[in-house]
Amino acid sequence: MAETNTIGFQDLRSIIPGGRVLEITTTTDCIVRCSYCPQDKFISRQRAVSHMKHLCLEDFKQCVARVPTAVDISFAGYSEPWLNPDCTEMVEHAYMRGHGVRIFTTLVGMSRCDLGRLRALRFRAFVVHVFDDGVYMNSRLVSGKYLDLIRQLVNSDIPSIRFVVLGELHPDIAGIIPAAALYHTLPLSSRGGSVDPKIVEPRKSVVGALACAEERQYRNVLLPNGDVTLCCMDFERRHVLGNLLHDEYNDLFEGPVFRDIQDRMQGMDGFLLCRMCEFAEPKNVSAAAAHHFWKIAVQ
Numbered sequence: 001m002a003e004t005n006t007i008g009f010q011d012l013r014s015i016i017p018g019g020r021v022l023e024i025t026t027t028t029d030c031i032v033r034c035s036y037c038p039q040d041k042f043i044s045r046q047r048a049v050s051h052m053k054h055l056c057l058e059d060f061k062q063c064v065a066r067v068p069t070a071v072d073i074s075f076a077g078y079s080e081p082w083l084n085p086d087c088t089e090m091v092e093h094a095y096m097r098g099h100g101v102r103i104f105t106t107l108v109g110m111s112r113c114d115l116g117r118l119r120a121l122r123f124r125a126f127v128v129h130v131f132d133d134g135v136y137m138n139s140r141l142v143s144g145k146y147l148d149l150i151r152q153l154v155n156s157d158i159p160s161i162r163f164v165v166l167g168e169l170h171p172d173i174a175g176i177i178p179a180a181a182l183y184h185t186l187p188l189s190s191r192g193g194s195v196d197p198k199i200v201e202p203r204k205s206v207v208g209a210l211a212c213a214e215e216r217q218y219r220n221v222l223l224p225n226g227d228v229t230l231c232c233m234d235f236e237r238r239h240v241l242g243n244l245l246h247d248e249y250n251d252l253f254e255g256p257v258f259r260d261i262q263d264r265m266q267g268m269d270g271f272l273l274c275r276m277c278e279f280a281e282p283k284n285v286s287a288a289a290a291h292h293f294w295k296i297a298v299q
């Protein structure tokens with residue numbers, strides 16, 4: 001196996017730029033099914049409100065038209081973005097509107113043609129989540145076509161590209177990716193307690209006032225029916241801020257759901273996903289102590 005950079009939760013954060021983001025969940029039909037992803041919970045909660053499998057290109061354009069260009073568009077969300085056949089066109093559309101664009105992909109569903117089109121653009125981040133040795137991911141998806149795409153990406157001139165593996169690298173990929181570009185970590189987030197506790201144990205609930213370490217309450221997730229959830233942890237749709245097919249972007253942060261989140265972050269009663277989230281930092285202690293608690297929570 002190639003020598004790799006082993007990183008923890010904080011280091012993983014450091015390769016992702018800050019700022020406001022709208023993540024795009026392009027489909028409810030993810031076949032990748034990593035065992036540390038609470039996909040089943042997302043699908044059952046989403047299908048209870050909408051049977052839209054893919055985000056339609058026209059709906060995507062309508063939603064993004066309401067988003068200021070200072071907000072980055074991130075193709076990530078709760079499923080593999082390229083399992084929607086219009087994903088590359090969505091990327092090009094967001095880019096042409098002037099948004100910073102971020103990509104987080106396993107490459108499943110991406111074609112050589114898609115990659116050729118993507119190489120013409122410049123990204124704020126381009127992270128490839130590569131397959132492990134079968135402990136957490138389905139190795140049957142590691143095909144000749146997939147390995148060709150990895151080779152093309154390694155030889156591409158995409159400056160922001162990073163490869164990340166959770167667990168041990170799949171043996172067919174070892175040797176293709178240069179050590180300096182490969183980050184090696186473990187499943188570290190319980191997604192607010194949604195992941196199987198045998199894989200990632202949930203943290204101890206944070207009591208009282210708290211803050212999100214990265215202000216991810218402003219990194220929201222667009223779903224295929226236009227609904228927008230709080231953040232990348234909210235697979236179970238616990239906080240739906242609004243719907244960009246009907247609401248303006250700023251309305252998401254002025255409505256009762258977001259106001260309740262803010263109040264609960266200040267310590268008010270009521271359900272708050274953040275209490276179980278690895279990004280949450282207690283606020284009623286010194287910054288040094290908060291950092292200490294946070295490190296314990298993610299160990």
Ligand code: SF4
Pocket residue numbers: 192211212213214215216217230231232233273274275277278279280
């Ligand atoms: S603390 Fe966690 S759940 Fe709350 S906004 Fe931040 S990332 Fe999302």
